Amino acid sequence: MAEIVIKNIRKQFGDFVAVKESSFTIEDGEFFMLLGPSGCGKTTTLRMIAGLELPTSGEIYLDGEEISQRPPSARDIAFVFQMFALYPHMNVRKNISYPLVSQGMPKTQVQAKVAEVARILGIEDILDRPVGGLSGGDRQRVALGRAIVREPKAFMMDEPLGALDAEFRERMAEELRALHDRMGATTVYVTHDQLEAMQMGDKIVVMNNAVVEQFGTPREIYDKPATMFVADFIGSPSMNFLDFEGKLAKGAKEVELSGVPLGMPALREGAEGKLSFGVRPEHLQLSDKAKFRGEIIAAEYLGTTQIVTLATASGQVKARVGSDQKAVVGETVGLDVNAKTVTVFDRASGRALSSELNEGVVGNG
Amino acid sequence: MSSFSVTDTSSRTKWIAGSLVIFYALVTMIPLIWIGVTGFKSPADAISYPPKVVFDPTLEGYVNLFTTRTRQTQEFLENNPPQNWADEIVRQYDMVIVGPSKFGERFLNSVIIGFGSTFLSVFLGTLAAYAFSRFKIPLADDLLFFILSTRMMPPIAVAIPIFLMYRNLGLSDTHLGMILLYTAVNISLAVWLLKGFIDEIPREYEEAALIDGYTRFQAFYKVVLPQAATGIASTAIFCLIFAWNEYAFAVLLTSATAQTAPPFIPTIIGIGGLDWPAVAAGATLFLLPVMIFTILLRKHLLRGITFGAVRK
Numbered sequence: 199m200a201e202i203v204i205k206n207i208r209k210q211f212g213d214f215v216a217v218k219e220s221s222f223t224i225e226d227g228e229f230f231m232l233l234g235p236s237g238c239g240k241t242t243t244l245r246m247i248a249g250l251e252l253p254t255s256g257e258i259y260l261d262g263e264e265i266s267q268r269p270p271s272a273r274d275i276a277f278v279f280q281m282f283a284l285y286p287h288m289n290v291r292k293n294i295s296y297p298l299v300s301q302g303m304p305k306t307q308v309q310a311k312v313a314e315v316a317r318i319l320g321i322e323d324i325l326d327r328p329v330g331g332l333s334g335g336d337r338q339r340v341a342l343g344r345a346i347v348r349e350p351k352a353f354m355m356d357e358p359l360g361a362l363d364a365e366f367r368e369r370m371a372e373e374l375r376a377l378h379d380r381m382g383a384t385t386v387y388v389t390h391d392q393l394e395a396m397q398m399g400d401k402i403v404v405m406n407n408a409v410v411e412q413f414g415t416p417r418e419i420y421d422k423p424a425t426m427f428v429a430d431f432i433g434s435p436s437m438n439f440l441d442f443e444g445k446l447a448k449g450a451k452e453v454e455l456s457g458v459p460l461g462m463p464a465l466r467e468g469a470e471g472k473l474s475f476g477v478r479p480e481h482l483q484l485s486d487k488a489k490f491r492g493e494i495i496a497a498e499y500l501g502t503t504q505i506v507t508l509a510t511a512s513g514q515v516k517a518r519v520g521s522d523q524k525a526v527v528g529e530t531v532g533l534d535v536n537a538k539t540v541t542v543f544d545r546a547s548g549r550a551l552s553s554e555l556n557e558g559v560v561g562n563g
Numbered sequence: 564m565s566s567f568s569v570t571d572t573s574s575r576t577k578w579i580a581g582s583l584v585i586f587y588a589l590v591t592m593i594p595l596i597w598i599g600v601t602g603f604k605s606p607a608d609a610i611s612y613p614p615k616v617v618f619d620p621t622l623e624g625y626v627n628l629f630t631t632r633t634r635q636t637q638e639f640l641e642n643n644p645p646q647n648w649a650d651e652i653v654r655q656y657d658m659v660i661v662g663p664s665k666f667g668e669r670f671l672n673s674v675i676i677g678f679g680s681t682f683l684s685v686f687l688g689t690l691a692a693y694a695f696s697r698f699k700i701p702l703a704d705d706l707l708f709f710i711l712s713t714r715m716m717p718p719i720a721v722a723i724p725i726f727l728m729y730r731n732l733g734l735s736d737t738h739l740g741m742i743l744l745y746t747a748v749n750i751s752l753a754v755w756l757l758k759g760f761i762d763e764i765p766r767e768y769e770e771a772a773l774i775d776g777y778t779r780f781q782a783f784y785k786v787v788l789p790q791a792a793t794g795i796a797s798t799a800i801f802c803l804i805f806a807w808n809e810y811a812f813a814v815l816l817t818s819a820t821a822q823t824a825p826p827f828i829p830t831i832i833g834i835g836g837l838d839w840p841a842v843a844a845g846a847t848l849f850l851l852p853v854m855i856f857t858i859l860l861r862k863h864l865l866r867g868i869t870f871g872a873v874r875k
Contacts, residue, residue, distance in 0.1 A: 248774060249773075249774075250770050250773065250774075269773070269778075270770075270773045270774045271773060271774075271775075271776040271777065271778065275774070276774060277770070277771065277774040279767045279770070279771060280767075281765065281767055283765065283767035283768050283770065283771040284771075285768060285771070285772075285786060286768075286790065287789040287790065296772075296775050297774075297775035297776055300775055300776035300777050300781075301776060344771075344775070348775075348776075
């Protein structure tokens with residue numbers, strides 16, 4: 199298995215820049231997520247690693263070897279497509295054995311390998327069926343079989359669960375993760391679903407508009423977002439942004455919003471101008487004593503928790519509170535902010551200000 | 564009355580639809596049946612009025628089609644008994660068979676030129692369509708329009724320049740010349756039809772093959788070609804029908820060595836009077852190859868006609 203290092207990679211289609219100078223490292227055996235909205239360049243990045251697109255500039259190292267200009271066949275990387283791309287004129291067995299046949303492997307060995315892969319994936323009973331009549335999940339398994347049969351250095355997966363219905367997706371996600379853990383293969387997985395990314399990934403790269411916004415573990419990305427985009431894109435409902443204008447000194451531990459002082463982690467840098475106070479819904483709690491107040495305009499019941507929408511003097515916010523708490527629409531209540539979790543953003547650049555909380559995380563994206 | 568349904572038709576609807584289809588089939592088939600039947604009539608029966616539906620079938624038309632004959636004196640006929648059944652048929656007009664006609668040769672020319680140009684059109688068309696479909700080609704849209712523009716006038720409009728060009732190049736009355744000419748006419752159709760079909764084949768299939776360790780060309784012929792079989796088959800039928808039936812250029816550019824069947828069949832009529840049964844026999848035989856070819860590829864053609872309308 200292998201480590202993949204991406205260095206200043208760039209891809210341009212004519213005048214259109216699909217990926218701007220991006221760098222990150224995928225460690226050996228990692229389940230690595232490329233996350234972002236559609237058109238952000240994540241699939242292009244994946245295709246460049248696989249060799250389906252050649253980068254305009256930059257380098258890709260696979261196990262220390264520079265491979266960015268090699269054809270896909272010379273990279274030893276497997277690819278699972280969103281629509282599976284099973285060869286429709288071949289049956290399951292032929293589909294799975296196809297990559298081995300191209301290597302000129304002897305027939306008996308191919309048979310043994312295919313049998314083993316079929317056993318791992320639990321598809322022994324459908325080996326001689328045509329791929330046309332298979333269910334989505336079985337197609338997915340066959341596509342995976344075709345990928346793992348030749349034991350490549352790394353797997354690329356382009357939204358492999360996107361074509362499955364919701365019920366099946368959950369199960370396949372578990373199967374995929376279990377398969378990865380058993381084989382320990384470096385896997386790069388593209389998705390636009392932040393839940394999927396958080397659930398399955400060891401590490402996540404968040405991309406937007408052709409640039410890498412942040413790169414880190416799911417926990418880092420959730421708790422310490424480096425940009426407003428990441429803060430907004432990850433989490434449902436997303437982070438609350440309370441806009442304000444003012445000047446914050448280095449070391450400041452408080453900010454005044456509509457006349458109410460709110461705590462935050464000590465800043466490691468000063469800032470001035472249009473800023474935003476970011477706090478996740480679960481870090482806002484209803485409290486009668488709190489000075490920061492808002493009127494409840496909606497409450498969505500979600501079982502163990504409920505999402506309460508409030509109108510405050512600084513804008514609308516959503517709070518995730520326990521279902522046992524009373525939330526009556528029209529009432530004005532106080533809101534407690536968990537100061538340790540707050541991130542302040544510079545609205546002009548969208549960048550998070552460096553603070554006690556996110557030191558060492560912000561700025562390495 | 565049961566409620567109306569698009570998919571569940573009542574037996575009465577089926578019966579009406581069935582009769583309409585059969586009626587239409589009969590209307591379109593009558594000329595074909597008439598030609599087929601006329602081939603087995605005697606010259607007198609062929610032109611009798613009112614037309615004879617019941618008649619004594621004879622192979623006279625076919626014998627006349629394949630042979631050249633000459634009139635002989637009674638003395639010669641008495642001294643030389645008929646050599647075979649065909650000879651016997653022509654004896655009733657005091658004639659003897661002196662050799663084969665040119666029909667076999669002309670028919671073979673049609674086969675060589677028709678299938679040769681079809682193969683070449685489809686071969687070049689597939690490669691060009693693949694390139695247009697998959698690669699970034701500068702001015703691709705203009706090139707495609709340019710290719711199509713060769714169809715915007717009747718080909719015969721350029722007959723005289725082509726005639727002069729072919730004479731200078733030594734391509735007049737050659738198989739190669741006719742194959743190139745029909746290929747040139749058909750290739751625009753082939754490129755456009757096939758591009759539509761190849762556009763429909765998801766790129767991921769080839770990309771999967773590239774990842775699996777194949778070269779682009781291997782991916783093309785192992786993955787794309789089997790997928791494009793339907794399109795290739797229907798394109799081949801259209802190309803063959805044009806090349807097989809083409810008359811004007813064949814008359815103009817061929818005479819002895821490379822003459823195809825269409826300009827030859829009408830000339831049969833001049834040999835020994837109005838020989839309609841022989842013409843009908845020639846037309847019947849001429850129809851067969853395209854008919855067989857179409858029936859063999861029928862399954863593909865049905866889907867091909869809907870072009871990209873329905874996704875598999």
